[in-house]
Amino acid sequence: MMKLRYSPTSPFVRKVLVFADEVGVVDRIDRVNTDVWSTSTDIFKDNPLGKVPALVTNDGVFVGSFACCDYLDRQNGARRLIPDTGAARWRAMQVHGLADGAMEAAVAYVIEALRRPQDYVYQGNLDRQLDKIARAADALEARAGDLAEVDLGSVTTACTLGYLDLRFKEKFDWRARAPKLAAFYAQFAKRPSMQKTAPPPS
Ligand SMILES: N[C@@H](CCC(=O)N[C@@H](CS)C(=O)NCC(=O)O)C(=O)O
Incomplete structure (x- = not known):
């Protein structure tokens, strides 16, 4: 194990x-x-x-x-989510970079907002992290067609969007900004892998 x-x-x-x-x-x-x-x-x-x-x-x-x-990805020869070669690999890596970076920014925002003593919370950093998330959402929206396969890129995108739902409900209406991502997420979130890992409501 x-x-x-x-x-x-x-x-x-x-x-x-x-x-x-x-x-x-x-x-x-x-x-x-x-x-x-x-x-x-x-x-x-x-x-x-x-x-x-x-x-x-x-x-x-x-x-x-x-x-x-x-x-x-290398523990089950029959099913891979990080393609070894070719356009599918580049696509998964590029989408992963955007979604993973947005996840980093979202976590950085939450640490600044919730983990620091109130007097030390720096609004400039909150704004900067939220800008990163919004721009990454725009970039992912622009290539929403690259989310059709279940791979490292789409998995990471779905988990990032799920985290925005958990922590940014009042702060960032990502569905209004990125309707194609909203459509992607509505479907992807139904997968058993997502249902089984849904975070407890905060
Ligand atoms: N780049 C890391 C980021 C992991 C990360 O930021 N984990 C957070 C929880 S969401 C954490 O453990 N933070 C504790 C800390 O920053 O000290 C990854 O891809 O796993």
């Missing part, structure tokens, strides 16, 4: 679990609930960076969602 350092609200963890489910290897993963913000957290045993996800395997520990997905 593999072991995944897990948090129910982390979009990066969700990305790894949705990916694992779609590849068909999720049953080989034990989830270890980990609160990286607790002063008594033991995350450092597996990840010196103190972050989830981290995937502990017989081949060593993978930190960061991309490395976890790349490893999982």
Whole structure:
């Protein structure tokens, strides 16, 4: 069995679990609930960076969602979500970069807004992160046709949009801004891999 350092609200963890489910290897993963913000957290045993996800395997520990997905992608020869070569690979990588970057910005926003003492919250950083999310949403909207396949790009996009629903409901109406992404998400969110990993409402 593999072991995944897990948090129910982390979009990066969700990305790894949705990916694992779609590849068909999720049953080989034990989830270890980990609160990286607790002063008594033991995350450092597996990840010196103190972050989830981290995937502990017989081949060593993978930190960061991309490395976890790349490893999982090679565990079931019959089903791959990161194409090896050609246009399909470039497409998945390019979409992944945008969606993963928007996820990073969304998490950075939430850390600035919720994890810092109120007096230290810097509005300039909140604006900057929200701008990144909005521009990435525009870029993904412009290539919504590249989300047709279930691959690393579409999985990551769906998890990013799910996180916007969880944390940015009042702050950013992404459906109004990106109607093609809204249509994509309405379908993708029905997949069992997404349903099983839906975060608890905040
Ligand atoms: N680039 C990393 C980002 C992971 C990440 O930011 N995880 C957050 C939870 S969503 C975390 O553990 N943060 C704790 C910290 O920043 O100390 C990945 O792809 O997995």
